[in-house]
Structure formats: C-alpha cells, structure tokens
Amino acid sequence: MLIAAALLANHVGTLHHLAMPAAAVVVAGVVAGFFIGVVAAIMGVAGGELLIPTIVLLFGTDIKIAGSLSLAVSLPTMIVAFARYSRDGSFKVLRQHTRLVITLAIGSIAGTILGGLLLGVVPEAVLVPGLAALLLLSSIKVWRHSTTE
Secondary structure, three states: OHHHHHHHHHHHOOOOOOOOOHHHHHHHHHHHHHHHHHHHHHHOOOOHHHHHHHHHHHHOOOHHHHHHHHHHHHHHHHHHHHHHHHHOOOOHHHHHOHHHHHHHHHHHHHHHHHHHHHOOOOOHHHHHHHHHHHHHHHHHHHHHHHHHO
C-alpha cells in the first residue's frame, strides 16, 4: 500500500524521485534489487510489481521506461528462480495443470504483443493510477490471505 501511495504521490508531483549522488544510487539500486529478488523468489513472481515503482522512485524514470527496464531485470531473476524451483520439484504442479499453463501462456504472449503495440498510445496518466490500483488490490488480497491461514 505504501508503494502505491508513493507512486501516486510521485505522479501528482508531491513526491519526487530521490536525488542522491551516483554512487549512492548504485548502492540503493543493488540493495533494492536484492530485497526485490528475495521477495520475488519467496512469492514465485518476477518482481515487476516492486521493480517498476522502485525504478520510477529511485531513478526518476517514466513509467513506460520503468516497465521495459523491469522486463530486462526480471529475465535473469526468472531464470534463477526457474533453475531453483525445477531442482526441488516445485514444478510438478505444472504437469498437473498443463492445459491451464498453456492457456495462460498463450494469453500472456498475446497480451504482451498488444501491450507493446499500445505502448505509445496509452498515456502515463492512465498507467500510473492503474499500477497503483493493481498494487492496492494485490496488497489487500495478500493481507486477506495471510489473515485466513
């Protein structure tokens, strides 16, 4: 929820990216990347939901560039996670749900193609609040899931 609030505050101009010396930005980037990698590995996600706001807030990039950078950073993260999960047998569930995995993969590829085509069309004024809303909904869902177990 705090990340969504910070992202929105940055978008409306009440919060700006951190102005730090280059060396401090590198150190902060490595530290943030480490913790995002840990969270991503624990949750089994690529970490884009944390990477994009971090890139926007820490490095001051626009959200579209942050999304592209997130993809570039997520690729090695996913390769490492894939290697780790494949060794401990966590992917056995994929065989049980092959049709679902294939269907979601096809939808994801189609969505990526469409999203790439819409990149220059959808304004930042729509993307930032949309990402903030997604972050809020995700945090509520995680909170509810954690309180029911």
